[in-house]
Amino acid sequence: MTTPKTKPSIDTIAAECLAVRMRMLNRVVTNIYDDALRPLGLKVSQMNILVATAKMGMARPAEVCHRLHLDASTLSRNVERMKARGWLEVVPDEDGRAQPFRLTAQGRKLLQKAAPAWQKAQRKARAILGDEIAEGLKDAIGRLPSEGLPE
Amino acid sequence: MTTPKTKPSIDTIAAECLAVRMRMLNRVVTNIYDDALRPLGLKVSQMNILVATAKMGMARPAEVCHRLHLDASTLSRNVERMKARGWLEVVPDEDGRAQPFRLTAQGRKLLQKAAPAWQKAQRKARAILGDEIAEGLKDAIGRLPSEGLPE
DNA sequence: CTTAGGTGATTGTATATGCATATTTTTTCA
DNA sequence: TGAAAAAATATGCATATACAATCACCTAAG
Known part of the structure; x- marks a missing residue:
């Protein structure tokens, strides 16, 4: 019935179209959070990364991308801006x-504020x-195909 | 229960966080449609505008923005690109x-393809x-506050 | 008629997003 | 060991998105 010939x-x-619905509601919801966070100079996209980082303690970009279903290049640029603002810091690694x-101390304070x-x-x-x-959205996220598998 | 002191x-x-869920699923869903449409040189964001335009016949930017909960400046830039590709054309108006x-004939053909x-x-x-x-998403869209009303 | 507002749309600036490609470093394996 | 393959990030480029400011035009008040 949903797949006629x-x-x-x-x-x-x-x-x-489900993309129309998702994208429309995404715009509306994103704007709600961005409006609320604007006095703090923070966007919800950035807050999401701060929260994920806080939960992980030490965050490897690839793992953050995997968890958030975010492209590596997108995260790279976002982290760059957030480092520039003093909210994140890189830590040395053997590899x-x-x-x-x-998170920096400042980043953690911002998140709490x-x-x-x-x-x-x-x-x-x-x-x-x-x-x-x-x-339902949480359930759908649970059903998401794991990254890196073909088709 | 959802609003502790x-x-x-x-x-x-x-x-x-509902923004995390919405935004994550929006990325996933958008990528699914963009992947499917890529051979046509079309993105789902653009297809959405083509479809809305097709439904309206003659589309006024402000009305499209209202229907899609899209900022006027965003639509302006998108329409600009789509005009450049020959999918949309401006029609003269008294005002x-x-x-x-x-839609141009080409735009309509693309949509059908x-x-x-x-x-x-x-x-x-x-x-x-x-x-x-x-x-549920459709219902939520129905509950959306009308544009232009405060708070 | 002339101007003060208002309306519709565009432009300036910044962020977010993803694909393709490049860079760097590590691993693997012949 | 030494080169090829793989892995983790970063860069180049294009689009999407929104806020603030601007531009162009219309309308109403006088």
């Missing part, structure tokens, strides 16, 4: 290729998404 | 400020998101 019409695409990083703003945004987002979707 | 801990943020646009690739991506996305979330 006939080529989908433009009307069908308009009515059912000369690695560039593991961790951002918690109330995050909570306000989280409430607004939950009001829009509802509890069911909020949980 | 105490400041949320980093662990709480990491475990519950000298307006810049309404519509893209339908099978869209369908493949749509199946993959639905396999990850599941039917419940797919419908």
Whole structure:
């Protein structure tokens, strides 16, 4: 029923496209968090990396990318900006290729200061998404194919 | 229960942040569609605009922005690229400020050619998101606050 | 009519994102 | 050991996104 033999019409695409829905809600939700975090000079994309880093202690870029389903080049640039702001610092590693990083004291302080703003945004987002979707998204993330496997 | 008086801990943020979930799934889903559409030289962001334009016939930028919850400056730049590729064309309007646009014949043909690739991506996305979330996202979009209202 | 606002869209600037490619370092294996 | 393959990051390039400021045009107040 969702996979008819006939080529989908433009009307069908308009009515059912999941990318339209995801991307639209992503814009709305991202803007809610960005608005709340703006007084702190922080964007939600950056906060996400700070949180992941805090959880990991010592973060290897490749592992962060894997966890967040983020391209390595994207993370590289984001970390670059966050190092420049003094929120992250690289720590030396035996493997000369690695560039593991961790929170600075300043980065950790920023994250703690951002918690109330995050909570306000989280409430607004939950009001829009509802509890069911909020949980459903978590389940969907659990179903995500592991990185690096073909097709 | 979702709004305790105490400041949320980093662990709480990491475990519950809806922006993390939305943004992660948005990256995954966007990549699925972009991969499917790549042979056509089309990105899903652009296809979304083509579809909306096709549905509207004559599209006024402000109305497209309203429907897609997209910033006017974002749309302006996207339309610019799509005009350059010959997929959209501006039509004259009495009001000298307006810049309404519509599909070109080429744009419509591209959209039709893209339908099978869209369908493949749509199946993959639905396999990850599941039917419940797919419908839930539509409901959430229905709950979105109308543009321009404060708070 | 003339100007003060308002409306619709674009431009300047910054970040986020991903693909393709390059760079550096480590591993493997012949 | 010495070169090829693999791994971890970084760079070049293009697009997407949004806020702030601007530009162009219309409209209403006088």
